Amino acid sequence: MFWKLRPLAGSLAFVCLCVSAVAVDATPLTPEEMAGAARTDGLSIPMPGEFMASLNKLGKIDWSSKFRIPIGTNYTSRPQMALNLGGLIADGYIAIEAQDQQQVKNIGRDILTLAKSLGVSKDVLERSGSITAFAEKNQWDQLKEELEATQNEVKQSMAEAKDQDLVTLVTVGGWLRGIEVVSGQIAAHYTETGGKLIRQPGVVTFLNERIDKLPDKIKDDSSVKSVRKKMADLQHLIAFPLDKAPTVEEVQQVNKLASDTLKDISKRQK
């Protein structure tokens, strides 16, 4: 009964909220308040889908042209698996934007293969069924939410297994694949408005701080070494001032750095 009435209740509540509009508190924040703001992996880092939604506002995009050659799923290094798992989740968003059923299923299967190798719990793995079901019904909006929920559950399962460090790497891998695709599109169809989209000082700073705090054992992994070096370079390129748009050459540089990093992390380690 509750669930039957829930949409109605939500809509009524929303209408009530609209009716009681009030003025905004106009007191600015102090630098100390801003410096002390909380940052969480769950909300402070945008999902690849948000980045892609903003890119869609610039014009029609051929998302199927953004697919990449399937990466391997048989890595021996756990940090490398985590980085590639993040990249695959971003690939899932691209497949959803392209509304390509088969691609969604293929990527969903690869995500599960890597997640299994990382020891993610059985409950999470059962989500593969719902991803396939949404894809078969062309429920693309629901798929985006399902994919984010899957990512969060994978991260949660890792946290439960005391693999919190790998959670950071999943986030980094997803962000890198997102910035690669978006910067590639903007570089190919450059406008100043498009260029400003890649401005993400908070994200890169947050991720670099997390990477710096990883245990030495993980930082010594060759895939993580590559990520650390290139993320530091990316920080300089992506943290440009508010009133300045990057040049097309700078956007191309961002794209090259992200692409090179993704190639490094998808290579099998010797």
Next chain:
Amino acid sequence: MKRLFLTLLCASLTATTALRAATDGEVAARRTALDIAGAFTNDGFKLRDGYWAGSFEPGKPKLLQVNLYAGNQYYFTLGATPAAKKVRVTVYDETGKPVAIDDYQDTSVASVGFSPDNSGIFFVKVEVVDGAAADYCLVYSYK
């Protein structure tokens, strides 16, 4: 959609207990926030699966840093337990200035929406305007 909502809710509640034990109040606040945020999905907004929960009290607001993209529309929805009789959520840009936003409030729930002109850092402040200490949960939607 109902199935998806149930799945997300169950997953989120499970997730919360795993990182640290969620209080009953945080769970209730999340339910309140989701009831309102769910209405935005009818207008094409995607609800983020992540959330930010804790406790707050009058005169001691909490602040969260987020990163938003120009061109997208966002709605931040705050739910709190009934001890907070009136709550507020305000969004600031990276210089600390409040951004031009719609501001809707109703007892222990509030929601603000806006479209950033520039991509970058923003801050979301949640506070108790009237009432006592309470648990809160912030979620956001975008399109």
